[in-house]
Amino acid sequence: MPTPSRSRLLPLRVLLLILAGVAAIVGEQDEQQRITHPGCPDKCGNMSIPFPFGLMPGCFREGFQVTCDHSFDPPRAFLAGSDTETTTNLITLTERDESAVSDDPDLAYSYSNTSSWAVELMDVSIDRSEARAYGPVTSRCSTNIAHSKLKEQAMALDERFAASETLNVVVGVGWKIGVTDGSSSSSYTTTFACRSELAGGHLEHARNGSCTGRGCCEAALSTQPGYEIVPGVSAENNTLWRTSPCSYAMVIEKSRYTFSTPDLYGDKVLPKRFPRGVPMVLDFAIVGDAACPGKGQRPPPDYACVSNNSYCVNATVGHTTYTLSYVCKCSEHYEGNPYIANGCRDINECKSPDLYYCSSNGICMNRLNGYDCPCKSGMKGDGKLGHCAEKFPLVAKAVVGTTISIFIIAVMSFLLLLHKEKKKTKEFYEKNGGLTLEKAKIIKLFKKDELKPYLKKSNFIGNGGFGAVYKGNLGNELVAIKRTISGSLLENEQFANEVIIQSQVIHKNIVRLIGCCLEVDTPLLVYEFLSNGSLHDILHNNDKKPLNLDRRLSIAAESADGLAYMHSKANTKILHGDVKPANILLDDRFVAKIADFGISRLIVRDKQHTGKVIGDMSYMDPVYLQSGLLTEKSDVYSFGVVLLELISRKKATHSDNNSLVSSFLEAHKREKSPDLFDNEIAIGEDLEILQSLAGMAVECLSLDVDKRPDMTDIAHHLLLLNKSRKL
Template identity: 45%
Template sequence: MADQFEVLCNDSTRPPRLFLASSAVTYQKNGEASISNASARVVLDEAAISPSPIELLDIAVAANEVRAYGAVSSYCIKSPAEQVLKLQLTSVGPSNTSWPLTLSMKRNALVGVGMNMQARLARRMYMDLPSLDALTSCSSVAAIDDFYSPENGSCVGYGCCKVPFAGRAGRRAPIDLSEFAVSFRPGNQLDWEEYPCSYGMVVETSWYNFSTPELYGYEVLPKKLQRGVPFVLDFAILNGSCPAKGQQPPPGYACASSNSFCTNTNTTGYVCHCIQGYEGNPYITNGCQDIDECKDPYLCPRRMQCINLAGSYECKCKSGTMIGAGGECIDIISTIAKVVAGGVGFILLLVILFIIIIQKEKRKTKGFYQKNGGLILENANFLKLYQKKELKPILKSMNFIGKGGFGQVYKGVLRNVLVAVKKPINGSVLENEQFANEVFIQSQINHKNIVRLIGCCLEVDIPMLVYEFLSKGLLTEKSDVYSFGVVILELISRERATYSNNNSLVRKFVEAHKKEVKSTEYFDKEIAVTRDLEILDCLAEVAVECLGLDVDQRPTMTEVAERLLKLSRSREL
């Protein structure tokens, strides 16, 4: 059986051409005869004509069909005494023998083109006046008037005729043709000068489209269709039939794909098909493959998604929708509910963000509190620790009363007490434990001549100090002694009280004095001349006394003024 389906590829041409290999039983013969007497019977000697293989156009495994090329037969008259007949005999299998290839009765038709002509389908290559042995035929008559004249695309008997093999009223359809040839009725060519040729062909039913210019000129149609016209062959598996339901397939069963099924033909044999939802070649293992129907974007209704299944598909509602009463997908949650849910979700998001910000701020505040010595100052009974939110109303531009080297000063009421809040500039305050110790000491000092430190706020990066507010004229003679000591230090060192990297000039100078380090190391080099060193040392002593932690031990401003006056007089001497 494999030999009967064998094909040959001629790759010497471009593109390559495909032919049936069994040339002994499948072939085409092209014959030609010159005729001088139109009424005489003409029979071509088929045995003397060399066969040629049948060229294939394509193979449709799913339809169990093969399309092949066939020639256009012609009967042309150059003059009443000079006529040329060209016929083709096509054999698709041996006569009276089962063969897998047969001429398709459903897909082919006999077509004739010409005026006052008759195209005939026969089993032999001949032309004769009687048509008793013709298998089928069709006739084309001359135009009667403009109403009955040839038209492009029309093949109803005026310039073109057509009879499908599948059967037609008043016509006899051929069955199981193994050999066939197209011939003509001789003679009756009254209009041969205008319409010199008649044509006939077995052609795929839907392929040929008649054109009126084909009626005029010599051998117009064969020249136009030099390769031929396509006709359809059916193929089947012979010497067997489909197994009954539940029966095991017989040996050599051709339907090899697991996703295939078998159908018996009208004659002998069977054919194989891929089951629904599969495509491919059912005659080989795994030849039938699943069709992905979901590649078609319009397969499922709107708002449905396509799910490919083995041999099938399913349309399901998309996420968030469901099947409604009308069979369409509708939203599970209404639009109003979506808006409400979206609003609630937005509010919850804002609440969560607010909580996160509050928690972050609390952690930040706690970190500042611990960094600024809050754990130490919690034990100071005379010192109040204020929260940042308590000082916030005071730290407004309308409450600003002054600015110094330490920072900005604001006036306000805090817990029913008139206070002055000092907001330091960056780097103007001691850090951590040292700051806490100094604030702890200052909070215990309660003297009529000193501005009392009420408390502080440690919940910021640089702590803020809260002092008792004293109006102008209420300062005593010792109120500014400490500040004056700072001024003296800045003058003799020519450095700010707080300079780079948060270094404190006061702390540095006092610690050096305690360690009995010479003060001359802190004097500005430009003023530290030999004759002024004694005066500079005296000024340094005054500054140290003014900066004493014990307020009672500090000199008064009057005493400081007297000592400075003495230094001035001694320098004049």
């Protein structure tokens, strides 16, 4: 099969490959059906010519040449040389004439030359080593009351062929005849193969279809080479020669001749039924100087069984002078032509259920060297033997059926829930502004399944400004996942826009927003994770860690710098709304970063959440509480409380009068603020800086909003103090 050119256009290559595949399948089918060598014709008219038979030189084995006569329509096939060869394996029939007459009327005939019969083939069966052909009919016809003419023809066969003794019979037709094998010269010493006699000339005793000696006789084929007709001796012969002048003998395939009484009359009736001769079966074999090789022996030269999956069987054809002959067969479960390479092909037994049984409760499955017939689902046994029985009794079937039904219902319910969940996920995504954030392309949108494994008790860190916080690991990066309180955030584009604003805030002292998940009822926000927790934990946990003044001063300066950036340096002014130690986080080097910034802009402003979510009352600006107006000076007030906690290490609490704030302001008025300083840092050389920090806190806590400093001024002043400590 030619290979498609590589220079073809790519779209054509796909088509060519498909066509090549089809051609390969067709080619394989042709190979399976091949019966002769490549390039050799395998037909003569309507007849197949399988090797070792053949029509051309190189296409047949010696002795198996076939001649195709195209003068007929359709053409007819003849064994080459069958009309000229003379061998010992003959059905010998000679033609006699009335040129010399004996004194005995019954023997009034003489001999003439033998005429030959060309063997015309009807079909060839390789697997049975048989060829069907047309054979001659011997006839003896009376020319007058005293004379007759015996017409015989010689069928010459090569030593490779012989009439099948098992598939052919000898048939004689006549009112009084005997059919002999031709080995005797006188009817008085002849052993007849069969005899037919209608005593007294009562032709009405003959019956159509009956060949039991009344006008017709039949016998098994003898091993002798030929047959001839011997007339009966009877006075009635003188009166019947005009109405029944002929008798016949023939070697014919079993069941191919049915006696008919008109065959007894005249010399034209029976020959008209078989104008080309009578059908007969010929056995054939490979002859030579060697028989089948024994196990482990090398095959003889010119060995005929060349196909894989074939084997050799010793055989004897007729009375051949060769004692060594054999035929080739395809192995069990294979069929085809064993005389050609790869001629034996695997049988698909499933296509021949009459030959290869498989129970109706089995499933026929073809394989090399045989087939399988496993029982159908729910049954056990062997379908080849017809032993397929049900595996389960009725009760078990009921249980299994119920179980399967429950399983199907469960699966369908699961699929329904899954569909609803997907629909709900899509609705949440759109409700939470997913389409807006998709267009922005500046923040990572996480799938629910990516974050869900971390939202469990073992990963819980604590509660943030608007919900629980969990620790996670996404892409080898530690993150903090904040789960909002249901219904606490803005919806749709408002929330999306605020998230976009937060994601654009990039500062070393502000916690970075990495992304969010919008496929849940309330969004999940993903931030960078800071290992040292919050300033609240450092200051107020039971296992208080040492915290010197330098570190406290750095935390204050870094926190103020982050807030100053949000108030005046970001693209959009961002108000924190909940400044407190819990929202100041520390990394592994204790660098401070502002967390939960802009939370007030994200949170829905309703009565339910105003007191509970928007800011911690212990740090909230009293002016904001009265007016409801959140400004940057509100964050300044809250930062002032943070400064107090840093220098006192006391926790601010919410009451009618904040105990820490009120106590400190009172002490500051009496110039006794050092009484509130943390003993850990209240040493002589640092009191000046502590007083400076206390004064800054007092300014931030002023109830006169206009007197509170800006965060930029606070950040600048703290930066100078921090630098002075390092000089």
